[in-house]
Amino acid sequence: MxxxxxxxxxxxxxxxxxxxxxxxxxxxxxxxxxxxxxxxxxxxxxxxxxxxxxxxxxxxxxxxxxxxxxxxxxxxxxxxxxxxxxxxxxxxxxxxxxxxxxxxxxxxxxxxxxxxxxxxxxxxGGAGRGVQHLVCFTLGTGVGGGIIIGGKIVEGFRGMAAELGHIKVVPDLEAIQCGCGQMGCVETVSSATGIVRMAQDAVGRGEVTTLSELETITAKAVFDAAKDGDEVSIRIVKRAAHYLAKAMAAVAVVLNPQRFIIGGGVARAGDILFDEIRKVYKLNVPPVFTEGVDIVPAQLGNxxxxxxxxxxxx
Structure with missing residues (x-):
């Protein structure tokens, strides 16, 4: 060929x-x-x-x-x-x-x-085809990121730009220490690890939730329980989405991307996650940063x- x-x-x-x-x-x-x-x-x-x-x-x-x-x-x-x-x-x-x-x-x-x-x-070749300015968040064990501006990767001074998981968005009184050593990074609440930690904490406090019936709590289990109406799980999902959207809003006013792409295992949660992210994002940026801007799931997976x-x- x-x-x-x-x-x-x-x-x-x-x-x-x-x-x-x-x-x-x-x-x-x-x-x-x-x-x-x-x-x-x-x-x-x-x-x-x-x-x-x-x-x-x-x-x-x-x-x-x-x-x-x-x-x-x-x-x-x-x-x-x-x-x-x-x-x-x-x-x-x-x-x-x-x-x-x-x-x-x-x-x-x-x-x-x-x-x-x-x-x-x-x-x-994926969810950003034809878009010159976009930001990717990858929600897995941690929160990874990548920034494309003008069709090119933004690399930064030492090639370490787009460490998006380490944007500090959680208020001090709620913050826990991230693996990077800082307090309140979005990775601590919006990653699969963060979601599981919040669920385990809720079960440990004796909150009434179907999650307490599970031998092993996973992020998927939290999302499934939220879809079934479990109030504790719904609160955890909303908290993860809230702080992710806050981080996205901070990025938006600096870079003004046309599209946010969210990938990783957590992103497979679907509308229960994305609807909340879109709502909170709109509440945290001036209207000009929502016009023509979309928030979509990644397409290429692994x-x-x-x-x-x-x-x-x-």
């Missing part, structure tokens, strides 16, 4: 996912294999190169059609040098990923933070990282 293709690599602590994307951001083929992080970074980089070559071989495309390879990595990255300064889940420090992969593949390589590439993936990594070479 003719035309350029773009290869994305989503490097996780357990598995490496590789995908081929078209120039339009469509995911055409995927390949997945173990990371083997315990073998050290050289073995992992060898494996990435092997998987990249394998996916092209298994497809109907040729190596000459590959425009570049991109990789999304969870960690702190020196973007200018293409060096992973620290990746705790891989136990990496100061690994020159870009240079090492370019030597193995003899093709341009770009790397970036995993949250940034997930945002780029949604912008290029493929966002692959698609976004492929898009790093556009």
């Amino acid at each position: 003719s035309g350029k293709i773009y290869i994305g690599v989503d490097l996780g602590g357990t598995n490496i996912k590789v995908g081929i994307c078209s120039a339009e951001g469509n995911l055409l083929h995927t390949y997945e294999g173990p990371t083997g992080a315990e073998e050290g970074h050289q073995a992992v980089l060898d494996r990435i190169a092997q998987y990249v070559k394998q996916i092209v071989t298994d497809s109907s495309y040729t190596w000459d059609q590959v425009a570049g390879v991109g990789a999304g990595i969870a960690g702190f990255i020196d973007l200018a040098e293409g060096v992973v300064l620290a990746a705790p889940n891989l136990k990496w420090e100061n690994v020159a990923v870009r240079r090492e992969l370019e030597e193995r593949l003899n093709i341009p390589v770009a790397i970036n933070n995993d949250a940034n590439v997930a945002a780029l993936g949604e912008a290029w 493929d966002a990282g692959i698609v976004g990594a492929a898009g790093l070479n556009l």
